[in-house]
Amino acid sequence: MTRTLAAQHQRFALHTPFRISRGVKSAADVVTVTIREGDAVGRGEGVPYPRYGESVEGVLAQIAAVAGSVEGGAGRQTLLALLPPGAARNAVDCALWDLEARLGGRSVAAMLDSPAPGRIASALTIVIDTPAAMARAAAAVARAPLLKVKVDAVDPATQIRAVRSAAPDAALIVDPNESWDEASASAMRDVLVEARVALLEQPASADADGWLEGFDAGVPVCADESVHVAADLDGLAGRYDVVNVKLDKAGGLTAALELASAARARGMGLMTGCMVSSSLSIAPALHVAAVSDFVDLDGPWWLREDRVGGVRDDGGMLRPAARGFWGEP
Structure with missing residues (x-):
């Protein structure tokens, strides 16, 4: 089956300013990755963080650089070598986990042999x-x-x-x-x-x-x-x-x-x-x-x-x- 990857910037407004010692923010800027294979769709999200030299544009560029490999079948272990730690790899990795669960008919909890998350x-x-x-x-x-x-x-x-x-x-x-x-x-x-x-x-x-x-x-x-x-x-x-x-x-x-x-x-x-x-x-x-x-x-x-x-x-x-x-x- 053909696999396709898409990534987009999404912004979520905050109800209250979030202030810490290094600054204040009024919105959450995230990058959402969607990987489709047949009827199954896996999603993941990464949050570019300036403290680590990340930006939305930079994260989108990182994801674009590996999209061909992921669409060609690269999995989570291969991804560890394709991208450095950070928001880009997080978004793609989590989308691959989600996709694998949907394709295989088993939850991530079952894949990890652990209980489903609770309260x-x-x-x-x-x-x-x-x-x-x-x-x-x-x-x-x-x-x-x-x-x-x-x-x-x-x-x-x-x-x-x-x-x-x-x-x-x-x-x-x-x-x-x-x-x-x-x-x-x-x-x-x-x-x-x-x-x-x-x-x-x-x-x-x-x-x-x-x-x-x-x-x-x-x-x-x-x-x-x-x-x-x-x-x-x-x-x-x-x-x-x-x-x-x-x-x-x-x-x-x-x-x-x-x-x-x-x-x-x-x-x-x-x-x-x-x-x-x-x-x-x-x-x-x-x-x-x-x-x-x-x-x-x-x-x-x-x-x-x-x-x-x-x-x-x-x-x-x-x-x-x-x-x-x-x-x-």
Whole structure:
């Protein structure tokens, strides 16, 4: 049967600005890949991320460069050599998983010999704002089991305390998005302990995180920007306790599962994360989330309108997409 690949840019407006230490965004720009073979259609989504030198145009060009190979029958393992880790490979890889499930009449869960994704606790993000505004945002979702608190290096202590006061029972992940240096982290140690923070995510720049080796942050430290694929793990020894597995960083579900397995083999904790995205990015990530200690898949929560049949948030509990949305025949 003839196989065809198409890729397009889609934009999803956000209902609220998403502010982190390196900037603010008002829309999610994604690249959607569709692979058709006979009557079967597989879909995947990638989110180009400027932090990693990606753009919509660049990702579309990467996909166009391998379209002929994929249309000629190249599979997921071959794709690992055709494209580097990133949003382009993620979109194509996930579309191939979806297509394989539909052609074979077996779900991705069955292909992985694992249970179908179920309802799971997933962090809701409190973005950077004034401490009073962050407290109000936290109070609105205070019953959620897990919150992620975005901070910078200006006044993180007040921001964290404001959220903790408004949400006394939620577990907290604090994410400075690479904005702290060693002095900042040292000054924040007692605050993190006082606020009962469960995880500190990527406090230092990935290009200058050597000081984390042997550093006592008072709480477990998670690598995000410092780890993309399994090959990166050797450089994390002594610096991080947990790794954040994101399909857009790893370049698809195939490489993300490899990273998760390799991290567990090293005795590291796992977190599953995402970019601000639609549910088409989240559905594949649920297969990594099922084996993770922390889950942060609230990308679609920020959209004014998600894809039909996508995942749903229920007070910080993530419900899987409708049957047949992705990865099921």
